[in-house]
């Protein structure tokens with residue numbers, strides 16, 4: 001029997017005017033191009049954001065996981081609510097009262113956690129797909145961090161990628177479902193991601209917007225065959241501000257549901273986050289020292305739109 005989900009109740013969400021400006025100059029990095037590393041560093045400096053093509057991630061892993069997620073979100077609300085202790089959320093984002101036109105699954109990516117989760121109401125197949133997807137995405141994210149390190153002449157090349165491949169890496173995975181609506185809704189309010197680097201993939205529904213350096217918001221055209229990469233707060237600190245974490249948000253396209261899957265690559269909790277010494281020959285660090293655990297604790301106690309890095313900036 002196919003069980004359709006109950007329509008999501010229409011509470012009083014503000015109607016949001018999307019910026020209407022299509023981002024025609026979106027940096028696209030072809031990972032098979034020998035010059036990819038220079039293009040990536042350029043994009044990180046200019047936008048804190050880029051799209052990757054020829055990424056080597058098998059699309060089968062992507063579409064199968066999306067199908068699993070879609071089936072989960074179609075389940076009746078009371079059933080989905082049973083998954084709440086394991087990372088299901090509906091409209092509430094974080095602990096400080098932020099809301100959005102979104103329901104989601106959110107969990108840590110460490111393998112032990114995933115196997116515990118497999119005992120819960122999400123089917124085994126779902127977790128197998130998550131595992132496959134995350135191994136491919138993590139490999140790509142590590143490859144990107146190594147290209148960046150290489151271009152910035154950092155030694156060893158895995159100086160940053162090891163933070164994601166470490167078995168204690170505190171990374172997250174989120175699957176967001178923005179239900180279709182008869183108007184544009186604020187799906188996920190503006191924010192930067194606290195981690196090092198995030199990898200976003202969505203179905204063919206637009207909605208993602210990023211803020212340019214001058215504060216203008218631009219729409220990112222959907223591309224289900226590619227991945228979008230964001231520079232996150234820790235990478236801003238690790239480059240002593242050369243890269244800036246990108247502000248982004250989601251405003252739903254009316255009448256079209258959006259499903260996005262985001263990997264947030266983070267370091268182990270005890271890892272000290274500081275600018276790389278080889279980038280700092282004649283500069284002082286712009287940031288006070290902190291561990292990822294300290295940053296995360298502070299960040300998770302803020303509102304979505306809050307400028308979290310400001311806690312750790314030297315005056």
Ligand code: GA4
Nearest residue numbers: 093094095098172193194299300302303304
């Ligand atoms: C933004 C990036 C990731 O989605 C996330 C989010 C987290 C949450 O949903 O619990 C936060 C947000 C994110 C930053 C500020 C705090 C914490 C919601 C929020 C209001 C999982 C993350 O790591 O930080």
